[in-house]
Amino acid sequence: MSEELHPFETFLRREMIPHIWCDGCGNGIILNCYVRALKDLDIDLNKVVTVAGIGCIGRISGFTNTDSFHTTHGRAVAFATGVKLANPELKLVVISGDGDLFAIGGNHFIHAARRNVDIHVICANNFNYGMTGGQYGPTTPLDAWTTTTPYGNVEHPFNLVHLAAASGAAYVARWTTLHARRLTESIKKALQKEGFSFIEVITPCPEIYGRYNKMRTGIDMMNWFRKASEIRNQSDPAKAEITPERIVIGEFLDIEKPSFGRLLRDMTTRVQEKMRKGR
Amino acid sequence: MAEKSRAVLTGKHFMEGDIACAEGAIAAGCRFFAGYPITPATEIAERMAQRLPEVEGVYIQMEDELASMAAVIGASYAGVKSMTATSGPGFSLMVENIGLAFMTETPCVIVNIMRGGPSTGQPTKPSQQDVMQAKWGSHGDYEIVALAPSSVQEIFDLTIEAFNLSETYRTPVVVLADEIVGHMRERITIPKADEIRVVNRKKPQVPPGEYAQFRPDEDLVPPMACFGEGYRFYATGLTHDESGHPTTSSAEAQQKLVQRLCDKIRKNADRIVKTERTMLEDAEVAVVAYGITSRSALSAVRKARETGIKAGLLRLVTLWPFPDKQISQVAKKVNAIVVLEMNYGQIVREVERAAKETPVIFLPKLGEEPHKPAEILQAIGRARQ
Numbered sequence: 054m055s056e057e058l059h060p061f062e063t064f065l066r067r068e069m070i071p072h073i074w075c076d077g078c079g080n081g082i083i084l085n086c087y088v089r090a091l092k093d094l095d096i097d098l099n100k101v102v103t104v105a106g107i108g109c110i111g112r113i114s115g116f117t118n119t120d121s122f123h124t125t126h127g128r129a130v131a132f133a134t135g136v137k138l139a140n141p142e143l144k145l146v147v148i149s150g151d152g153d154l155f156a157i158g159g160n161h162f163i164h165a166a167r168r169n170v171d172i173h174v175i176c177a178n179n180f181n182y183g184m185t186g187g188q189y190g191p192t193t194p195l196d197a198w199t200t201t202t203p204y205g206n207v208e209h210p211f212n213l214v215h216l217a218a219a220s221g222a223a224y225v226a227r228w229t230t231l232h233a234r235r236l237t238e239s240i241k242k243a244l245q246k247e248g249f250s251f252i253e254v255i256t257p258c259p260e261i262y263g264r265y266n267k268m269r270t271g272i273d274m275m276n277w278f279r280k281a282s283e284i285r286n287q288s289d290p291a292k293a294e295i296t297p298e299r300i301v302i303g304e305f306l307d308i309e310k311p312s313f314g315r316l317l318r319d320m321t322t323r324v325q326e327k328m329r330k331g332r
Numbered sequence: 333m334a335e336k337s338r339a340v341l342t343g344k345h346f347m348e349g350d351i352a353c354a355e356g357a358i359a360a361g362c363r364f365f366a367g368y369p370i371t372p373a374t375e376i377a378e379r380m381a382q383r384l385p386e387v388e389g390v391y392i393q394m395e396d397e398l399a400s401m402a403a404v405i406g407a408s409y410a411g412v413k414s415m416t417a418t419s420g421p422g423f424s425l426m427v428e429n430i431g432l433a434f435m436t437e438t439p440c441v442i443v444n445i446m447r448g449g450p451s452t453g454q455p456t457k458p459s460q461q462d463v464m465q466a467k468w469g470s471h472g473d474y475e476i477v478a479l480a481p482s483s484v485q486e487i488f489d490l491t492i493e494a495f496n497l498s499e500t501y502r503t504p505v506v507v508l509a510d511e512i513v514g515h516m517r518e519r520i521t522i523p524k525a526d527e528i529r530v531v532n533r534k535k536p537q538v539p540p541g542e543y544a545q546f547r548p549d550e551d552l553v554p555p556m557a558c559f560g561e562g563y564r565f566y567a568t569g570l571t572h573d574e575s576g577h578p579t580t581s582s583a584e585a586q587q588k589l590v591q592r593l594c595d596k597i598r599k600n601a602d603r604i605v606k607t608e609r610t611m612l613e614d615a616e617v618a619v620v621a622y623g624i625t626s627r628s629a630l631s632a633v634r635k636a637r638e639t640g641i642k643a644g645l646l647r648l649v650t651l652w653p654f655p656d657k658q659i660s661q662v663a664k665k666v667n668a669i670v671v672l673e674m675n676y677g678q679i680v681r682e683v684e685r686a687a688k689e690t691p692v693i694f695l696p697k698l699g700e701e702p703h704k705p706a707e708i709l710q711a712i713g714r715a716r717q
Contacts, residue, residue, distance in 0.1 A: 066566065069577060099562045104406075115566050115578065120559040122409065123568035123578075124402060125432050131399035135406025135414070136559060138390045139364050143410065143560050161402075164395040317390065324385040328338065 064088035077271025079230035079256030090240035106153035110177040127158030151178040152190040166220035168313040169248040179258035187261035214290040223248035225306040229255040229278040248312040340525040350375035356491030363389035364414035366403035371455040373445040376417035397422040401429035411558035417443035431470030439498040445514035458511035460674040475597035478506040478652040480622040484518035496531040512624040547574040552596040606649040615644030622648040632708035659686035668715035
């Protein structure tokens with residue numbers, strides 16, 4: 054009997070499966086959309102580097118059959134910057150969580166976006182620190198219950214798409230894991246973009262965040278996404294709110310501007326020419 | 333006739349230590365620098381910003397030292413020799429990812445031009461206060477390699493050596509220089525490019541299917557595939573097996589990995605460690621010093637000889653792994669050892685440990701100047717009694 058291979062067989066590291074994620078977690082959908090985008094684009098997997106920081110989604114770099122690196126907490130974008138500049142042929146994809154990218158790694162994120170360095174960042178936003186058991190983070194909504202906001206969250210959350218756009222990203226979008234096809238198309242677009250691209254993916258964490266906030270199952274959380282999501286392409290990311298009633302999603306920004314890599318190469322070429330002419 | 337090398341500025345120069353450090357790095361093949369401005373190491377960054385584009389390398393000024401060290405590891409994994417340079421406060425931030433570099437066996441060089449601490453301390457003044465931090469700064473068991481230059485020529489030579497050691501052992505190497513060595517100007521000779529020994533990391537000799545990123549050869553060092561070479565490996569700061577897969581629950585895996593990473597340095601200590609012996613053959617008193625203080629020490633030892641005291645100097649070129657054997661050999665022959673440091677007692681503890689029964693006199697110095705030869709001479713006199 055011949056064994057039929059799964060269409061994504063070559064995209065995943067079989068020896069790392071089964072994955073570590075909980076029932077109802079959306080990270081598997083993000084992984085699925087990511088490898089589907091790689092497959093659709095027919096990208097040479099030998100030239101892709103998947104980088105992740107610490108957290109549940111951070112393990113994605115181990116599951117993806119590309120060159121991959123699992124950095125220290127928060128440093129994925131900075132690490133990826135070094136890789137991309139040292140070898141511009143490589144496609145750098147950072148997939149990490151909201152805490153990793155925007156709390157401990159927030160400084161690296163805004164500066165990479167400002168430089169418009171050629172890195173594609175996908176953020177799994179589950180509104181809390183899942184791996185450590187559900188503490189509040191920079192995206193936890195006001196009033197939400199987490200283990201470290203036992204009386205309700207009193208901190209304002211970041212609006213990640215607004216932050217990315219204001220920091221200088223060339224492409225900014227937000228989807229939920231319910232919007233798998235749109236997310237896949239968005240990843241494909243982002244991967245072909247020159248410069249810094251950012252996609253926020255709202256993802257269910259029913260075992261931890263949902264459990265404490267009256268959405269006990271993955272289905273409950275997906276139902277919230279279904280009821281609350283409104284697609285507002287090209288709308289102002291500053292107004293892209295996330296509330297119990299309304300989650301504004303869509304493609305907010307898609308602009309052309311020279312990437313850091315291009316500017317750096319141009320400068321190096323000028324210096325080289327000057328050297329040849331003997332200064 | 334080959335075009336005159338842009339990478340190696342062969343000839344005699346009058347040069348600042350920080351600049352010589354940058355030139356040593358470029359001569360060693362460094363083509364990536366990520367850093368953050370900090371006194372008294374900024375000149376290294378400035379020189380790299382000017383020079384790297386000339387040799388088709390990349391300079392980037394990161395948002396902080398956490399990012400700098402992360403980018404250096406990334407560039408090294410992309411196959412490019414990479415470095416950063418900083419001072420105490422920046423080094424404090426870098427130790428996080430120096431741990432990652434050790435765990436993921438990343439060849440890279442970190443230069444620390446030491447200034448006065450703790451905290452912001454004295455930014456423009458010299459110290460040797462980060463010696464223990466270099467060894468123990470990151471969490472967990474690890475072995476660092478650290479070199480201590482004492483002149484402008486030597487910071488050039490040892491920066492090359494730092495790259496060679498990092499490539500040989502697939503490990504981060506620290507150049508620990510004090511502010512005086514970083515900022516003083518002296519004559520140096522830069523050799524011809526083909527006279528400079530340059531080591532490059534071992535590459536895999538097997539096809540991707542048979543390769544494991546962390547499977548060591550007999551010397552405990554694994555050959556290193558880099559991103560984009562078709563090996564499609566996974567590296568993580570988590571405890572991992574030879575394939576790089578996380579093994580976070582296995583005691584055996586933890587023991588196997590941490591032991592090998594440490595033994596890779598410990599068992600090669602004889603090949604790594606360098607010291608310089610002066611007038612020690614018949615010495616009754618040995619002075620142990622490193623970096624700029626070793627130059628005052630040499631002057632004091634000569635003066636002592638003039639007054640009939642048989643003194644000698646053991647200069648530590650390698651600080652980590654610690655030159656246990658070399659200290660022990662000296663301790664067996666002398667009546668006492670004098671240790672000089674521009675701190676309040678760091679390497680002296682290692683000397684005391686290695687010297688066993690031999691008395692050790694410690695001469696600390698905090699602040700602007702290194703020890704004066706007269707102060708050292710006095711200590712030598714005390715040690716003789």
